[in-house]
Every structure is written in structure tokens, then in C-alpha cells.
Amino acid sequence: MSLIADRPGPGAARPYRFPQVLRRSIAGGQVVAAHLPGQNLAVAVLLLDAGAGREPVGSEGLGGVLAKALEEGTAQRDATAYALAIEALGTELVTGLDWDSFQASVQVPVERLGAAVELLAEAVRTPKLDPEDVRRVRDDEATALRMDWANPGPRADAVLRADLFGADNRWGRPMYGDPGSVAGLDAEDVTVFHSEWFIRPGTLVVAGDLDRIDLDALAAAAFAGTAGGPVDRGSAIEVPLRGDRRIILVDRPGSVQSTLRLGHSAPHRAHPDHVPISLAGTVLGGAFTSRLNHLIREVRGYTYGIRGEFASSRRFGRFGVSSGVQTAVTAPALVESVGEIARTQAGGVTEDELAVARSWRAGQLSVELQSPRAIAGALTTLVVHDLPDDYHARLRESLLAADVAQVSAAAASYLHPESLTLVVEGDAAVIRDDLVATGLGDVIDHPGSS
Amino acid sequence: MRRLAGAWPGPCPRAGSDSVGAMPDSGYPWPISTTRLDNGLRVVVSEDRTAPAVAVNLWYDVGSRHEPSGQTGFAHLFEHLMFEGSLHVAKTEHMKLVQGAGGSLNATTNPDRTNYFETVPAEHLELALWLEADRMGGLVPALTQETLDNQRDVVKNERRQRYENVPYGDAWLRLLPLLYPPGHPYHHATIGSMADLNAADLATFQAFHQTYYAPNNAVLTVVGDTTTEEVVALAEKYFGAIPPRSEIPPAPDGRVVPATGVPMAETVVTDVPAPRVYVAHRTYPFGTPGYDVLTVLATVLGSGRGSRLYQRLADGERIAQPDLVGAYGVDLAHGPAPLIATATARPGVSGERLAAGLAEVVDELATVPVTAAELARAKALLATAWWRQMSTVDGRADALGRYATQFGDPATVAERLPAWLSVTAEQITEAATEVLVADDRVTLTYQPEEKP
Numbered sequence: 003m004s005l006i007a008d009r010p011g012p013g014a015a016r017p018y019r020f021p022q023v024l025r026r027s028i029a030g031g032q033v034v035a036a037h038l039p040g041q042n043l044a045v046a047v048l049l050l051d052a053g054a055g056r057e058p059v060g061s062e063g064l065g066g067v068l069a070k071a072l073e074e075g076t077a078q079r080d081a082t083a084y085a086l087a088i089e090a091l092g093t094e095l096v097t098g099l100d101w102d103s104f105q106a107s108v109q110v111p112v113e114r115l116g117a118a119v120e121l122l123a124e125a126v127r128t129p130k131l132d133p134e135d136v137r138r139v140r141d142d143e144a145t146a147l148r149m150d151w152a153n154p155g156p157r158a159d160a161v162l163r164a165d166l167f168g169a170d171n172r173w174g175r176p177m178y179g180d181p182g183s184v185a186g187l188d189a190e191d192v193t194v195f196h197s198e199w200f201i202r203p204g205t206l207v208v209a210g211d212l213d214r215i216d217l218d219a220l221a222a223a224a225f226a227g228t229a230g231g232p233v234d235r236g237s238a239i240e241v242p243l244r245g246d247r248r249i250i251l252v253d254r255p256g257s258v259q260s261t262l263r264l265g266h267s268a269p270h271r272a273h274p275d276h277v278p279i280s281l282a283g284t285v286l287g288g289a290f291t292s293r294l295n296h297l298i299r300e301v302r303g304y305t306y307g308i309r310g311e312f313a314s315s316r317r318f319g320r321f322g323v324s325s326g327v328q329t330a331v332t333a334p335a336l337v338e339s340v341g342e343i344a345r346t347q348a349g350g351v352t353e354d355e356l357a358v359a360r361s362w363r364a365g366q367l368s369v370e371l372q373s374p375r376a377i378a379g380a381l382t383t384l385v386v387h388d389l390p391d392d393y394h395a396r397l398r399e400s401l402l403a404a405d406v407a408q409v410s411a412a413a414a415s416y417l418h419p420e421s422l423t424l425v426v427e428g429d430a431a432v433i434r435d436d437l438v439a440t441g442l443g444d445v446i447d448h449p450g451s452s
Numbered sequence: 453m454r455r456l457a458g459a460w461p462g463p464c465p466r467a468g469s470d471s472v473g474a475m476p477d478s479g480y481p482w483p484i485s486t487t488r489l490d491n492g493l494r495v496v497v498s499e500d501r502t503a504p505a506v507a508v509n510l511w512y513d514v515g516s517r518h519e520p521s522g523q524t525g526f527a528h529l530f531e532h533l534m535f536e537g538s539l540h541v542a543k544t545e546h547m548k549l550v551q552g553a554g555g556s557l558n559a560t561t562n563p564d565r566t567n568y569f570e571t572v573p574a575e576h577l578e579l580a581l582w583l584e585a586d587r588m589g590g591l592v593p594a595l596t597q598e599t600l601d602n603q604r605d606v607v608k609n610e611r612r613q614r615y616e617n618v619p620y621g622d623a624w625l626r627l628l629p630l631l632y633p634p635g636h637p638y639h640h641a642t643i644g645s646m647a648d649l650n651a652a653d654l655a656t657f658q659a660f661h662q663t664y665y666a667p668n669n670a671v672l673t674v675v676g677d678t679t680t681e682e683v684v685a686l687a688e689k690y691f692g693a694i695p696p697r698s699e700i701p702p703a704p705d706g707r708v709v710p711a712t713g714v715p716m717a718e719t720v721v722t723d724v725p726a727p728r729v730y731v732a733h734r735t736y737p738f739g740t741p742g743y744d745v746l747t748v749l750a751t752v753l754g755s756g757r758g759s760r761l762y763q764r765l766a767d768g769e770r771i772a773q774p775d776l777v778g779a780y781g782v783d784l785a786h787g788p789a790p791l792i793a794t795a796t797a798r799p800g801v802s803g804e805r806l807a808a809g810l811a812e813v814v815d816e817l818a819t820v821p822v823t824a825a826e827l828a829r830a831k832a833l834l835a836t837a838w839w840r841q842m843s844t845v846d847g848r849a850d851a852l853g854r855y856a857t858q859f860g861d862p863a864t865v866a867e868r869l870p871a872w873l874s875v876t877a878e879q880i881t882e883a884a885t886e887v888l889v890a891d892d893r894v895t896l897t898y899q900p901e902e903k904p
Contacts, residue, residue: 004693005539005540005585005586005589005590005690005693005694006540006582006585006689006690007539007540008540009540009549009579009582010578010579010582011579012553012575012576012578012579013574013575013576013577013578014575015573015575016504016573016574016575016677017504018504040502041843042839042843043836043839043840043843070774073757081757081767082758082763082767085756085757085758085762085763086758086825086829089756089757089758089829089832089833090758090825090828090829090832091832092832092833092835092836093833093836094756094757094833109836109840110836111835111836111839138770141799142773142774142775142798145726145773145798145799146773146774146775146776148725149619149725149726149773149776149796152619152724152725153618153619154617154618256723257617258612258616258617259609259612259613259617289551290547290551291544291547291548291551291552296544299606300544300602300606301602302602302605303601303602303603303604303605303606303609304605304609305606305609305613306606306607306609306610306612306613306614326609326612326613326617327609328605328608328609328612357552358548358551358552361551361552361553361554362551362552362553362554362555363554364554365553365554365555365572365573366554366556368503368504368505368554368573369505369554369555369556369571369572369573370556372502372503372505372843372844372845373840373843373844374843375840
């Protein structure tokens, strides 16, 4: 047998292009659409400035409860009739929220998009919000969160977030709230939040074959009966770095793995160094081939996977590493992870590593941004972060142009191994002494965590 | 057994002449070509110039159903080894080369088969084919004890993370032996047992590759910005010299599982936040008309807020958590595939009451006819789900590989959606009467342990 030994080089590059973007002001709201000629599926997303950042402190999870309550009947029909009507079109009402926005969306064969957006708007703009239904939804959501928090991860995430951002701030508490905060919501809180944030027009994002889509009709349905304008979205929040590294131990008796959540605060999304910062994150932990995954999984076999990356929203950001490691190797996995972060901060990245990172990130634009759902997601990024139509084309160029000096400088400036908070959720009785012996920092037992 | 997270979107041209709301003639309105190389490798190509990307997908007709007793988990562990270097590809280089080309990649193993796939910018097609050929034809010389030991640890951590360290995580591991008798190829789970993984030795894996990773046991599919001529020429160049294997041992025949006539029930008392019940049945093999009926039945039963389970248990009686009711078929083709329905109790509701409610809704599929509205809803949801898979080049490549591997002709992919859309209410009643009988049911119940 003779396999071919020489690795082939690339063929002629084919041009990358993001679909044509259309922005229009219709019926009192904004429409941002991408033309996907020949596409059989279409996606519409109603984007509202009603993300978790709009929830008052103490009412975490309000948006999540409201999202579920939208489907409990509308001014026109009850919950069952609504479910049957929208599912008969081949879609469910998909809702989601992050720190910056609330989103409700439908995905249907293109000729059904008009009917689907009408039903979407009916639920978002005119939900019944019967107090008894809202209380039941709230209880179900509290139970759902309690179920979720029985998994490893959510508690550690919450402990890390509180330590980085301060639990007296909304952004220092879990994005979706916790079982207790949701259980404590009143039906009236939900109604008030709806009237304050869900009646404003917002933006309708559409991805599909615009030759077969009537944007005027979609906008008329999406923005009917809306009122009120944009509200100031607040400026970037200064988050001081912690002066001392510390370990916070969250007890999970009997756990066969330890869940690691390491992090510190980092720049917000509009920071001018966004691209080199994110590439530094990619080299360190953002890809399968990154330093952390290579060392902790591929060399040591401590884990099924480990990731590290910078994440940012409009007002704040953080660097974070997450993994699940076998209980017996918790301490060495932690020591080596911190070591890899410190090495990257001190020594920067190599040309070989950066070449993979920038080609991967740039290539992902052609590989990933193809379906209507993915294109709609990209348009949402443009809207939420006030970016221009040619953002993705420019992003590709700036990724490919980033050099070792820029990315190493970003690693040096924005990684802070001495300021990390190291949250470990695992079997405290088994791992505590080992964690103390690492000398990475004081070990603090998270109160009431078992 | 997904190794990395990630779902890949892609383009989807207009299907047929008018709408998918009407009955489409085809679920695959793109060209398909199939070429068989002299060594038996089937090369399937589907050209689509919409975006400058290509999906490359290899289906190997080997899965955990081929594993003998004492070697559970080997097919999946082997999948991991395929990323660790081959004759001309150094350890760690495979991932680096694909990601460095801008690509996404992964592989999965299930009871039926193992698939390997990458989507790359179109100019890197040749690289992807070179990498796949090198590990098909040249894995064994690169396989070392060190690599095996490392990936064994990774897989054991995968098992801990996905099955052992999460509430209800072992449900699938418990359901399979209840559904399929010892000796049946679906009796054990793909992830395998810790004991078998610990016992795995290098020679076994070398033999595994030599036995199953042959060109005549694989289908290479390429979808996207390329042509049949280009792909076939490159396939000939890179895979053409890999010799076929004359005898590839089949898995045990699992097509017939006699009805036991005795319900199977298992109750697990453990650290879970609420009672949860799984009801499972053996049905028909994926790809048969019976399984098409089952697919629509499962959607009527358990997809969406308009489904019977949601309407009856989450909304009506309000005994189940709304986000945690559902039903689905597991698309296995080499034996009667499972249908699984599940619900999790609302606070104050016992596991027994929930199990009774779940069983009642399943039983009613045989006695309460499916209405026209229920049927139309299920078909609309299935049509969207179908076109969503077809909207990506990688989704299409995987589907073509499946139909070529399991049914001998990738073009049969076009028949699935029309088959779903032609299912009648009467057929659903008949199927329920035949395969969802209470006397042949598996019920798995999780009960929270009493806390002191």
C-alpha cells in the first residue's frame, strides 16, 4: 500500500461574503434583514432591550418567567389553542435572553413566516398574564432551576460570578436567577416588567429569501400596538481586579469529578482590543487545539475537556476557564491550569499557535454562518453592539491581520493569573487538603453549599 | 458520543417547485452521485455552490453492536484514537491542521456505526481527504500504548461527566439491558463499562482497525462547493491504494427480539431532585415503513406544547414538569429501535402516580384516534426539522452517508420526508396496538433518596 506522504496545500481561496444586509424603519420599529436567495427556511427574531441587565436586583429570573408566561394564553386564545396554532406552522416559539437582550423567534418554511410572526407578536405583545398562570409558571421555573442546580456547574458559576462582580449588583448574580430568586417573584413583578420593556417596538431580525418575504407585513405585525422609545443602555462598568488569588470550595459530597470554574474580570465588548484579546483566549483555551485542552486532556488525561475564553457583553466582561476533572487529580489539574494561564500571560503566544487560531476563527465565518438561524444570530450581534453591515467582513480581515506582538500584548495586559478566583465544586472531604497544599491561595469553604 | 460541542449551519435551496407545506416530491432536491472505487470505497458527492465550504463525512459500518462481551466501549474508544495521529500525521496534528484550515470537526459512535466529519473552507478539501485517507490506511503504525492510556483516561472522564456525575445520567445505560436481552447487539451501551475500558490492550485496537477500517466498509460523502469529478479524482488519489479487506465479520443479528409478554420495571433510589419515569418500547428498525409511522407517533406523543404528553401531564393534570416531558425514537437500523417517553414529577407528585399517568397516555395511542389537527401539527414540526438538517452541508453529508451505508443507496434519503408526510391516523393506531402494548413495556423510575 502506498499512502501519499505529502500533505497537500490549499487550493485557490474562494471569496468570503456575508449576505447583503437590509436595514429599514417600518411601522415604528427597526427591521434588519439578510437576503438568502433560494433558502427554503426562514427565521425571524424579535429583539427587545429587555435582557437580564434590565431586571432589578432581587428579581433575578424575571425575564425567564415572563418568557414562559407568554405562552400561557394571549388576548385572542388560550394556551392550548396557541400551542396548536404555532406548532401547526412547524415551529415553536423560541425565547431566550442574555445580559443585553431578550429574543423571541420562529423558524419555518419561508411561505409560513408571515403567519408565524403574527403569532410571535401576539404572544410577546398581548399575553394574557393571568396572575394564577403566572404564579404556576413561576413555581415551575423555580423547580426547573432547582433541577438544573442539582447538576454540577450552576452553583460554581454563581459563586464565581458573585466573587468577580459582587452579589449586590445584578451582574454579580446568575443571569437566569437562582431557585430562590425565582420562587420569590410576584405575579405583579412579571406584569410590570412586561409593560415596561415588552411594549417598546425593538428590532425585528429576518434571515431568509427576501424575494419571498413581505417585510412590510412582518413589521406591521411585529410592531402593532407598540409605544415608547429606546432607553439609555448604561455605560461600561469598571470592575476592579481582586488583589489576591483565592480558592472557593463548594461541597458536592460523593462527586466523582470536580467542577472547575476559574476567572477574573475583563474588558467589555466594545473595547478597542477586542480582536487580539479574543485571539489570546483562543490560543489559551478556546479551541480543541488550545494550550489548556492540550495539556489537561491530551497530555494528562485529567478531563474530557477544558475551555478557557474571554466573554463580554455591552457593559462588562470576564475571562473564564471551565472543566470537569476526575476527583483524584483535582489539585494537579488546578495547579497546571493556573500555570498555563500564567505562562501565556508572561510569554505570549507563538506564531504557530496564532496561525492556527486566526485561520480557525476566520474560517469559521464561512463554515458556520450559513443557515438562516446562524445568519439571524449574526444580525443580532450587529444590532445589540451597534456594528456596521460590513462587520463580519472586517472581522475576518482583522482576525487574519492580528500579529504575535498584538496578541501577546493582549495576553500580557488582560490575563491576570494572580487575581484569579478559583472555584472548585467537588467532594470537599476528599480534595480539601490537596487544595490547601497547592499554595495557590487561601481556601474558603463556600457557606451552606452542601 | 460527541467529542466536541457544535452544530453546523449551512444553506438550503428551495425544495421542489412550490412549498414544503404541500406534499413535496422529494426530501432531497440536490444532485447526488455515487462512485465505487476498485477497493470498494463508495464516494458520494452532492454539489452545492451556495457557500464556499465543503462537508466531508465518513461513515464506517462499525459500532458498539459489533463489540463482543468483555470489550464494551471499544468502538468509541477507538474513535478517540483516530484523532491521535497516523502514518504521516503526527500526534495532535490532525486537529491542528483542520482547525488551522478554518474547519470544524468531530466524530460520533453509536450502536450502529461510527462517523467522522469535518466542514472546511472549500480550498481545503484536499487536506481533509488526505487526513481521512491517512487514518483509514495508516493508523496502526502510529498507535502507541501511551496514546491508548491517555485516551482511555479521557473516555473514562467522559463517562464520569456524562453518565455518572449528573442526576439521571445513567438512564440510557439502564434502559438498554431492560429492552434487549443478553447477546443482543444493543444490550450494552456504546460508552462501555469501566472494567472493560481498563482491560483494553493495544493489540485489540490494532486488530480492530485492521478488521473494520477498510475502504469497502466505509462511505465517503462530500457535500458543498466542489464537483463529482474533483472529489472522485482526489478520492482515487488518496484512498485508491488502500487495500480492501475480504471478510468483515458481521455483528450478531439483532433484527428479531421476541416479545417477552412480561413488563419490565426497575426503580432506582438515588440522589435525584425529583421522581422521573422513562417508558420504553422496542418498535421497528429505522428505515422501515413501521418506523416512519413511529416517528410521527413520537411527535404526536411528545414533541412540543401541543403534544399529548404536554397537554395531559404538564398542562392538564399538572403532574409533570413542563420542560421535562417528551418522547422520541432512537434511530437505530439493525434491530427494533426504541421509543422512549419520559416525564419528571412536579413537587408533591409521586413516582407511582407519574408512571401511571405516563402509561395511560401511551396506552391511549391505541384507543384514542389521532385527530387531523394532531397529525398536521406533527407533520409540520417534522418537516421543519427535516429541512433544518438539510439546511447545512454537514447535515446533508451525514444523511447521505447514512442512507448509503444502511440502505445501499444515498438517493433513498429523498424518500424519508414524503414517507412521514403520508402517515395516517389509522397507521398510528395500528402501530400503537402492535408495539406499545403494556405487557411488553419497560418502565424505569428514579426516586429521590430520603435525606436524613
